[in-house]
Amino acid sequence: MRYLHGEPHQLPGNRTSLAGYSARHFVFGVADGVATLTLNRPERKNPLTFDSYAELRDLFRELAFADDVKAVVLTGAGENFCSGGDVHDIIGPLTRLDMPGLLAFTRMTGDVVKAMRACPQPVVAAIDGVCAGAGSMLALGSDIRFGTARSKTAFLFTRVGLAGCDMGACALLPRVIGQGRAAELLYTGRSMAGEEGERWGFFNRLCAPEELLAEAQSFAAALASGPTFAHGMTKKMLQQEWNMGVDEAIEAEAQAQAICMATNDFHRAYHAFVAKEKPHFEGD
Numbered sequence: 252m253r254y255l256h257g258e259p260h261q262l263p264g265n266r267t268s269l270a271g272y273s274a275r276h277f278v279f280g281v282a283d284g285v286a287t288l289t290l291n292r293p294e295r296k297n298p299l300t301f302d303s304y305a306e307l308r309d310l311f312r313e314l315a316f317a318d319d320v321k322a323v324v325l326t327g328a329g330e331n332f333c334s335g336g337d338v339h340d341i342i343g344p345l346t347r348l349d350m351p352g353l354l355a356f357t358r359m360t361g362d363v364v365k366a367m368r369a370c371p372q373p374v375v376a377a378i379d380g381v382c383a384g385a386g387s388m389l390a391l392g393s394d395i396r397f398g399t400a401r402s403k404t405a406f407l408f409t410r411v412g413l414a415g416c417d418m419g420a421c422a423l424l425p426r427v428i429g430q431g432r433a434a435e436l437l438y439t440g441r442s443m444a445g446e447e448g449e450r451w452g453f454f455n456r457l458c459a460p461e462e463l464l465a466e467a468q469s470f471a472a473a474l475a476s477g478p479t480f481a482h483g484m485t486k487k488m489l490q491q492e493w494n495m496g497v498d499e500a501i502e503a504e505a506q507a508q509a510i511c512m513a514t515n516d517f518h519r520a521y522h523a524f525v526a527k528e529k530p531h532f533e534g535d
Contacts, residue, residue, distance in 0.1 A: 269317040272310070276303035278328070279310070284321035284475035285468060286314075286372075293329030296381050298337035301344075304360055304385075311366035321475035321482075321534065323370070324467050325393055326377040327386075330460065335384025335407070342411070357417075360385060364392040364418050368490055371483030373474050377467035378402050379460050383442075388418040391427065394486060397467045398454040402445035410440040426493070428452050478516040479534035 270281045278289040288310070290297035299307075314320055327333050336342055345353065367374055367389075376393035382404040390396055390404065398404075406424070408417050415421065415437030424433040428451040436443060448454045458466045474482060484507050492500040511517060516532045523530035 266318045267313065267316040268319045269310075269313065270319050274306065274310070276300065276306045281320055283472060284319065284479075285324060285471045286317075286320045286322070287324045287326065287464075287468065290325075290327040290333050293327070293331065295337070296331040296334035297327040297329070297386070298334045298340070299385050300337050300340040301356070304363055307389075308359065308363045308366050311363065311370050314366075314370040314372055317372075318534075320372055321479045322471035323372050323374045324377060324464070324471050325374055325389060326464055326467065327379070329380075330401075331380035332376070332378040332382040332402070333386025333389055334381050335386050360388075361418050364388060364423075367392040371486060372479075373471070373482055373486060375467045375471045375474075377463050378404070378454070379463055383407050385418065388420060388423075391420065391423050392418075395470065396454050397463060397470070398445045398448055398457050399460045399463055400445040400457055401460065402448060402454070402457075403442040404448055404453065405440060405442040406436050407440040409438060415440075476532065478511075478514070478520070478532045480514055480516060481511045484511055 269279075269286065272279055272281075274288075278287075278291045280287055290299075290303075292298060314323065345356065348356070373395065374393040375395045375397065376390045378390050378396060378398045380399075380401060380403065382390050382398075382402060384405070384407050387404050387406050406415060406417075406420055408415050408420075420437060421433075424437065427433075428436075432451055435441075443451070443453065445454065445457055449457050456466075488504060488507055492503065495503060515535050516530075519532060520530040
């Protein structure tokens, strides 16, 4: 039996439920297979603290075992996504840490992105307003990004005297928007407007602010009703093939697809097609 924050889950082995999970540092809920995680400090534009970083890391790791969550929506309360690390709760204390302490912190923040990428569920970020620093990396670590025209995304690390290579930015951002555009944003730390972000491929789509969360949840719900085992395999291969040659990737995809062909969802799809019906996927 696995534990999260000391609380036992009642399902055996590697199958757990997160429907009843009570978050400490953000709002979390599950409905119809979609988990919505809301950063909830709107009065300060939803900054992160040491504790919220750690809880995000632990929760995304636990999602790998949650059979009641098929997709995740990540968003911020109010009219902003996330302003990054809290100046008073994180930035100030960091100036007083020794090197081992600093490295422990930067590894922890990177582990959040690792956990987001490793969980099998597609993560859909709903990004309005400020999306800065570590917030921009939460957005980048997501699989799909919905924004608004007023979204302002800034990888602002150089503006506080740090390198742009934070939490995987130098690996992830060039793959999403291209090397030259990524270099510009990471060197300058400037804000990328919503329409520019959509044009550059950072945002999959722009929504009206009042419709943003609903559209992200609707998209996530459509994924949750699909072949979720196959979605997890797609996510795994999208990331795993970065380090492969083409021939190696083709072989890896042959193996992955053969595994998916052995699932009940594949058989359900075939029988539904023969019966001229819409398939009902169950994720197994």
